[in-house]
Amino acid sequence: MTPKVVLVTGVSRFVGAHLASRLAADPEIDRVLGVDTLPPPRTLLRGMGRAEFVRADIRNPLIAKVIRGAEVDTVVHTSLSAHPAQSGGRVAMKEMNVIGSMQLLAACQRSPKVSRFVLKSTTAVYGCSPRDPAVFTESMAPKAMPSGGYAKDAAEIEGYVRGFGRCRPDVSVAVLRMANFVGPRIETSLTKYFSLPIVPTVLGYDARMQLLHSEDALAVLERACRSELSGVFNVGAQGVLLLSQAIRRAGRVELSVPGALVGPVSQFFRGTRLLDFTPDQMRFLNFGRVVDTERLRNEFGFTPRWTTVQAFDDFVQGRQLRPVIPAARVRAVERGVLAAARALR
Amino acid sequence: MPQARVIPLYSDHGKHGDHGKAVMRRPEPRVRVPVEATDGLPGARVVPCPAPAEEAPRWELDGGQVNRSGWEEQLADLLAFLRRRLTGDYGVDEFGFDPDLTDHVVMAILWPLYERWFRVDAIGLSNVPDSGGALVVANHSGTLPIDGLMTMVALRRCHPAGRHLRALGADLVFSIPMIGSMSRKVGVTLACNPDAERLLNAGELVGVWPEGFKGVGKPFRERYKLQRFGRGGFVSAAMRTGVPIIPCSIVGAEEIYPMIADLKPLARLFGLPYFPVTPLFPLFGLLGAVPLPSKWYIEFGEPIRTDRYEPADADDPMLVFNVTDQVRETIQQTLYRLLSLRRNAFIG
Known part of the structure; x- marks a missing residue:
């Protein structure tokens, strides 16, 4: 089914x-409405083509008028x-995450045209703890409700979306739980x-990371x-990278910080505005998270084009990160030592 | 008068009828008896252990006496390994298992402990299938879970197919820094049904120690007495996936750190399930970390098939309890048999 009028928040x-x-590039879609509180930066605006920008706050009931007035049939939040x-x-x-989503859902519930x-x-809704199974499937619930931050917001919003789905059984609702994005174009924490030359990690922990290439994320949406x-569908690339392994692949130097010093070190990075990790992101860097994507591949019918390792390598190459320890240098040293050993014989 | 329980000392009755004065048929530690020559003794089969040089990765941390070209090849392997580690060019599965690190570093460190210190005799390795899923269920002892590591070494280095044992560990393991991340790298994952079934469905060899802390942290006077076997979760995992259960009996691990007392208040303070007092720990500090050199036997028993059951049977508690008891009894009987064959805990 091709949607007629799409609203993207x-x-x-x-x-x-x-x-x-991407949606605006499809001539079969009549209108693409983009909503946000701030206008998109020029670099993003250039690619958006005929998509219309509506400066609106989704926390405001005005959003209901937009949805009803434009006869929106598909809402992507x-x-x-x-x-x-x-x-x-x-x-x-x-406020923006939870109240905004509630308003948006209330507007959708009132608008009879909305069908999707x-x-x-x-995937942060699964939480992060050493007591979790290695791989999360969609049916698993976290051991403990995320205590705060993004993960808690997402879990609450999913709850409201489930409620909306019950009130409006005629609307098909898809919840995509996405792994962390990487890619040459996207900027995330x-x-x-990984762009830092010396990457601080917590001593004694090594997270299993499942990533998702930003292009795959867009294609899934x-x-x-x-x-x-x-x-509900988990969205993540095939395969796993360990945090230490990713740092080495990017040619960075790992600096393991003992647990007691994590506080001051993260304070320093926050001060320099180089990095700002929330507590749940810190937990992710300690324990990591892997989700099962069988439903995505078999039911939803989508296989990510990039594996986790490929997505990460694409990010490293696309950003042209200058490695501190270049792989070519390591190989040269290896050859040199072998040649020396041969000469000794 | 209640009937006394007869514990068979030998799995073949009649052949060695001299039960009163048990004739020791100890497996010779140095002379490896080939499989064919044991004239059908299923219990006491000693599978020849290939020399480490054939089976193991070509370079070893302790490898010394080799000829020159071999020496050069070892250097090349070592350098290739270091290059892979430095550039992150290795694979890790979704459980965090790092075969490259396990084979080249962990196994190389554990092998001298296995071969020289504990002089482990792995018996009945042919009961472990060469491929496909199977669940190894073993007794747990020794204050620290060294028995799990030795079982891993036995299956990786002495099994003809060189299988990796994917052990299931308690959640406490994963919350300890260093230990937790290292455990994942050697293939351990959380002891829970989703993880176990996922591994078994993927055709992996999974190892479980259902006694858990009750077994590994029991006092020395209760040695070789099996504790409660969990809640039978391992049986339901095997039933759902239809893989065989291989009972594994480990003798020798009880003596490595004989636990003479448990300091409960200290355990509570550190959030540990027990705080052991052994003859060397904490009296002699770090020296207490050296395990006593007991002689070990690891026997893998006849597989117990579960593919006759329906997956729905995994939800029948009575059936699960029965199979759990069957596995437990098998291990307990094998332990008694191995113990009766053993003359001395340290010489064997």
């Missing part, structure tokens, strides 16, 4: 903007924010982290707009 950020431009610093503090972030709702959620499949 969070359009002034990477995922929303690129999704809007991508505006979940993970960074308190970007959204003006944790309180504002929670897609939520961009996150994780890509900033676009496909979700066009399909009528309801349900």
Whole structure:
């Protein structure tokens, strides 16, 4: 099914903007409306083509008028924010995430034309702890409800979306729980982290990371707009990278910080504005998270084009990160030692 | 008068009828008896252990006496390994298992402990299938879970197919820094049904120690007495996936750190399940970390098939309890038999 009028929230950020431009490129879709509180930056606006920008706050009931007035039939909610610093503090972030989503859902519930709702959620809803099974499937619930931050917001929003789905059984609802994004174009806290020449980690922990290439993320969201499949789907690339392994692949130097010093060190990085990790992101860097993507591949019918390792390598190459320890140098040393050994014989 | 329980000392009755004065048929530690020559003694089969040089990765941390070209090849392997580690060019599965590190570092460190210190005799390795899923269920003892590591070494280095044992560990393991991340790298994952079934469905060899802390942290006077076997979760995992259960009996691990007392208040303070007092720990500090050189036997028993059951049977508690008891009894009987064959805990 091709939607006629699509509304995309969070359009002034990477995922929303690129999704809007992908949808706008399809002539079968009549209108693409992008909603956000701030206009998209010029770099993003350039690619958006005929997509229309509506400056509106989804916390405001005005959004109902937009949805009803434009006869929107498909709503893609991508505006979940993970960074308190970007959204003006944790309180504002929670307000924007949770209250904004509630308003949006209330508007959708009132509008009879809406027949499809897609939520961009996150695998962070599974939490992060040493007591978790190695791989999460969609049916698993976290051991403990995420205590705060982005993960808690996402879990609460998913709850409201489930409620909306019950009230409006005629609307097909897809919840996409997405792994952490990397890619040559996207800027996230994780890509900033791996761009540091010396990467701080917590001593004694090594996270299993499952990543998702940003292009795959966009492709999944676009496909979700066009399909009528309801349900919850984990979205992540095949395979796993360990944090230490990723740092080595990027040619960075790992600096293991003992647990007692993690506080001051993260304070320092926050002060220099190089990095800002929330507590749940810190937990992710300690324990990591892997989800099962069988439903995505078999039911949803999408196989990510990049594996985790390929996505990470694409990010490293695309950013042209200058490795501190170049792989070519390591190989040269290896050859040199072997040649010396041969000479000794 | 209640009937006394007869514990068979030998799995073949009649052949060695001299039960009163048990004739020791100890497996010779140095002379490896080939499989064919044991004239059908299923219990006491000693599978020849290939020399470490054939089976193991070509370079070893302790490898010394080799000819020159071999020496050069070892250097090349070592350098290639270091290059892979430095550039992150190795594979890790979704459980965090790092075969490259396990084979080249962990196994190389554990092998001298296995071969020289504990002089482990792995018996009945042919009961472990060469491929496909199977669940190894073993007794747990020794204050520190060294028995799990030795079982891993036995299956990787002495089994003809060189199988990796994917052990299931308690959640405490994963919350300890260093230990937790290292455990994942050697293939350990959390002891829970989703993880176990996922590994078994993928055709992996999974190892479980259902006694858990009750077994590994029991006082020395209760040695070789099996504790409660968990809640039978391992049986339901095997039934759902239809893989055989291989009972594994480990003799020797009880003596490595004989636990004479348990300091409960200190254990509570550190959040540990027990705080052991052994003859050397904490009296002699770090020296207490050296395990006593007991002689070990690891016997893998006849597989117990579960593919006759329906997956729905895994939800029948009575059936699960029965199979759990069957596995437990098998291990307990094998332990008694191995113990009766052993003359001395340290010489064998």
